[in-house]
Amino acid sequence: MIGIDTLDLPFIPVDDPEFASDPFTRFAAARDEHPWLAKCAFAYIPTDYAAIREIMAHDDQMRVGFGDAVDLLGAADTPWGRFVKNTILNEGGETHKRLRAAVAPVFTPRQANANRALMREVMADLLDKWLPKGEFDFEVFASYYPISVMCRVIGASTDAVPHMRRSLEALGAGGSFDGSIMAELQSGFALMDDFVRDLIAQRRARPRTGGEPDLLDRLVGIRNEGGLDEQELIYLLIFLFTAGYDTSRNALTIIMHLMIDRPADYARCAADTEYCRKIVDESLRYFGVASSPRVLMADLVVRDVHIPKGTMLLLPWGMSARDPKVFDDPNSFDPDRRKSATPIIFGLGPHICLGQFIARAQLEEGWHAITRRMAAPRRVGEPGWRTFPGIWGIRGLPIAFSAA
Numbered sequence: 001m002i003g004i005d006t007l008d009l010p011f012i013p014v015d016d017p018e019f020a021s022d023p024f025t026r027f028a029a030a031r032d033e034h035p036w037l038a039k040c041a042f043a044y045i046p047t048d049y050a051a052i053r054e055i056m057a058h059d060d061q062m063r064v065g066f067g068d069a070v071d072l073l074g075a076a077d078t079p080w081g082r083f084v085k086n087t088i089l090n091e092g093g094e095t096h097k098r099l100r101a102a103v104a105p106v107f108t109p110r111q112a113n114a115n116r117a118l119m120r121e122v123m124a125d126l127l128d129k130w131l132p133k134g135e136f137d138f139e140v141f142a143s144y145y146p147i148s149v150m151c152r153v154i155g156a157s158t159d160a161v162p163h164m165r166r167s168l169e170a171l172g173a174g175g176s177f178d179g180s181i182m183a184e185l186q187s188g189f190a191l192m193d194d195f196v197r198d199l200i201a202q203r204r205a206r207p208r209t210g211g212e213p214d215l216l217d218r219l220v221g222i223r224n225e226g227g228l229d230e231q232e233l234i235y236l237l238i239f240l241f242t243a244g245y246d247t248s249r250n251a252l253t254i255i256m257h258l259m260i261d262r263p264a265d266y267a268r269c270a271a272d273t274e275y276c277r278k279i280v281d282e283s284l285r286y287f288g289v290a291s292s293p294r295v296l297m298a299d300l301v302v303r304d305v306h307i308p309k310g311t312m313l314l315l316p317w318g319m320s321a322r323d324p325k326v327f328d329d330p331n332s333f334d335p336d337r338r339k340s341a342t343p344i345i346f347g348l349g350p351h352i353c354l355g356q357f358i359a360r361a362q363l364e365e366g367w368h369a370i371t372r373r374m375a376a377p378r379r380v381g382e383p384g385w386r387t388f389p390g391i392w393g394i395r396g397l398p399i400a401f402s403a404a
């Protein structure tokens with residue numbers, strides 16, 4: 001057995017803006033230097049698909065590391081700090097099991113599919129507003145979609161979407177734990193907190209009548225039956241907005257970025273919903289946006305390497321889908337690729353994405369609607385890139401197009 005700190009590991013500059021424009025080449029180079037491990041300034045990084053799976057088999061010996069970052073920023077006793085530390089994602093052990101068991105029945109593929117018509121309506125409304133502009137920043141356009149879908153799914157007015165967008169931008173940037181934006185984090189959280197409390201109060205005062213219960217009815221029902229306490233209900237609703245926001249915005253923007261260079265695929269999506277699904281699927285594999293921190297709560301031995309308790313790991317979910325040992329020709333974009341393994345796009349283990357079926361449904365419906373209404377999109381400016389840790393993706397994708 002060998003101690004992890006004695007290994008001569010490749011260094012991956014995950015915080016470097018230049019690295020963010022092409023992490024794949026650097027990850028591939030790191031795999032050439034060491035078959036499965038690398039390090040960055042604050043964590044060790046398992047770089048291959050199988051190693052991530054092997055490590056995640058010990059998930060009960062790790063905690064999600066977001067709370068540690070809040071402590072480092074000295075923000076534990078602030079409203080935003082308490083929120084981050086008490087989200088379903090940051091909770092562990094019995095508390096997480098209880099929360100997850102209580103709310104998982106609300107996040108099934110069936111429930112997600114029941115909202116497809118609503119997703120189509122939301123995208124149609126957005127396109128009605130944005131298409132007359134003739135050209136715009138697709139990333140900004142895409143950012144309105146997941147917030148508006150979530151508002152509609154929980155029966156909230158979409159009037160507050162522009163304000164919420166500003167708050168969610170700040171809360172998303174909080175994922176990189178940059179202390180210089182603390183004021184924005186606190187005010188962004190305060191706005192979401194007011195919005196959610198008000199929404200719950202309104203629903204209690206005026207319950208919906210008729211029709212199937214919506215997501216909010218179901219979550220309030222779980223609260224009434226004792227599955228969640230009031231604070232947990234509030235944090236969960238805020239977290240659903242934040243967890244679905246920059247992930248979905250970045251994924252949709254990346255699909256556009258990829259498809260601009262594949263006009264035949266783009267045109268086919270407008271006519272063929274099954275092909276649209278394949279494009280979404282392959283885009284999620286090709287450009288996975290999420291990575292997550294874990295802190296070991298016990299010593300761990302992986303492939304004869306001893307990793308001591310307290311070590312931080314950065315799990316680069318998306319990068320694992322470019323591992324050539326698992327995916328044939330991983331750097332080629334192939335919507336018809338043979339399925340050799342399941343890409344770890346939505347995480348693994350007890351915290352695997354609760355919203356993954358909603359995420360896929362809204363990407364498929366949104367993308368299909370876009371391709372039907374917007375013809376021949378082209379770049380009219382160079383895209384920038386968001387830093388890698390947390391939710392990675394494109395920052396700014398100015399496009400022009402013709403009306404379809």
Ligand code: HEM
Pocket residue numbers: 064088089090100239240241243244245247248251289290291292293317345346347348350351352353354355356358359
């Ligand atoms: C393309 C879009 C999305 C991606 C790539 C994504 C990715 C992920 C990943 C990787 C995790 C696990 C993080 C970890 O274990 O550290 C996660 C967790 C989570 N996601 Fe998503 N997500 C997406 C969209 C959504 C949406 C739309 C929602 C809500 C409607 C959502 C709700 C959640 C929740 C609640 C968790 C925490 C689950 C738990 O801790 O038990 N996500 N997501």
